[in-house]
Amino acid sequence: SALIGAVWIDLPIDAVMIQIASGVNKFSLLAIPFFVLAGAIMAEGGMSRRLVAFAGVLVGFVRGGLSLVNILASTFFGAISGSSVADTASIGSVMIPEMARKGYPRDFATALTVSGSIQATLIPPSHNAVIYSMAAGGSISIAALFMAGVLPGLLLGGTLAAYCLLIAKKRNFPKGEAMPMRQALKIAGEAMWGLMTMVIILGGILSGVFTATESASIAVLWAFFVTMFIYRDYKWRDLPKLMHRTVKTVSIVMILIGFAAAFGYIMTLMQIPTKITAALTNFTSDKVVILLCINVLLLILGTLMDMAALLLILTPILLPVVTAVGVDPVHFGMI
Structure with missing residues (x-):
């Protein structure tokens, strides 16, 4: 065109x-490849699996609990990766088969996963906030867009959760079981490393320690540290493949931005x-x-x-x- x-x-x-x-020759656009890379590292490094487990500890014991786990896990992962695509791929690969195995309709599980991932387009660090700022000529603060997306994103998640509770009661979805305290604390401890990403990004931006763009590189370093040295689910030999996939994703976005x-x-x-x-x-x-x-x-x-x-x-x-x-x-x- x-x-x-x-x-x-x-x-x-x-x-x-x-x-x-x-x-495409704008400093703020560096946030996109770094956030894409951070999301990929977290997804491949087992962080999404641990976030799902932690969400299960919080809400999995109620009727229709797995649907709430799906939404809450999407909230967590969206606030870490900023990508609805990464959210869908990471959370969906875990939750859709599990929900189907527990008796939830597969089409319901799929639709819920896709709908829940939309939170990532609003909750910081949203890639779309960066793209919108660039499309507007770079005159709109990315940090302001990040902060403005918190309440709408949480409101969306809360609305989906209320809907799931109503559907669970109507369709008599299975009720989960409460987890033993020792196991719950272990899961929470593992998930805290991933959830710290949100604290680092938002805390750093709000306190003025680093800019919204710089927060993306901080997210990559933290994700790399957690997945390689804390979780140890990721290996050095996996990095070239991950980088190649990230470059392919970012190149498409950059071509779109340039044109x-x-x-x-x-x-x-x-x-x-x-x-x-x-x-x-x-x-x-x-x-x-x-x-x-x-x-x-x-x-x-x-x-x-x-x-x-x-x-x-x-x-x-x-x-x-x-x-x-x-x-x-x-x-x-x-x-």
């Missing part, structure tokens, strides 16, 4: 290439955001109505496109619209 737009307005292709290069930067530049030259802002404000100046319309648009496009692509394409177009009617850019980022 960026190249087509460039041809349409007779923009030289080398200008597009310059915008692509400048789009989205060029697309946003072309949209600005064509005055598309200005025209859309004028059209919507002529239709209504009520910011609630405008936000509802945008939510409907996102709902429709979300069935067709990946979230990263949506953020990169729509943010340069819609952000001027909502700021014109008084919506805070951080609030819009959460939407």
Whole structure:
């Protein structure tokens, strides 16, 4: 779309290439590969399995407890990895077979895992917060976006938990058993090493010890230390394969970001955001109505496109619209 737009307005292709290069030449984007790597290390190093076990200690004893364990484990892992894809792969590989074995419908277990992983798109350290900040030109604080995502993410998890309790009662899902105190303390002790990642990231950002971008590298170092020297589930020989997989994932995101930067530049030259802002404000100046319309648009496009692509394409177009009617850019980022 960026190249087509460039041809349409007779923009030289080398200008597009310059915008692509400048789009990925940002210090804040270092957070993405580091958080992806941290999530991969945690998933492969046994951290997700221990988080699931700890969630089982906390909520696994109630009726439908495994569904609550699924949600709580997704909350924990999302607050560590920042990736809904990593969350789904890590938690799903453990919880879906276990829930099916205990009598839960497999389609319910799968849908619950996918829905619970959405918390990772909101709860810090969310990759999508970094992408949104970059799509907005880097003017929006990533730390502010991280903090703004805490309450919506927890609210989403709480809503899913309430739904699961209702479904468990209606369908008479199995009830778990309370765990002996000695075993529960052992599981909690092992999981605390992983949960410390959340404390380090959020505590470091809020205290000003390091920036949101620097927190990603700290997360990698901590994940590497825990999985290699505490859990010892990961071996040195596994690192090349892990790095290769991380590079493949990050390269896709970076290509999207680069071309989205060029697309946003072309949209600005064509005055598309200005025209859309004028059209919507002529239709209504009520910011609630405008936000509802945008939510409907996102709902429709979300069935067709990946979230990263949506953020990169729509943010340069819609952000001027909502700021014109008084919506805070951080609030819009959460939407």
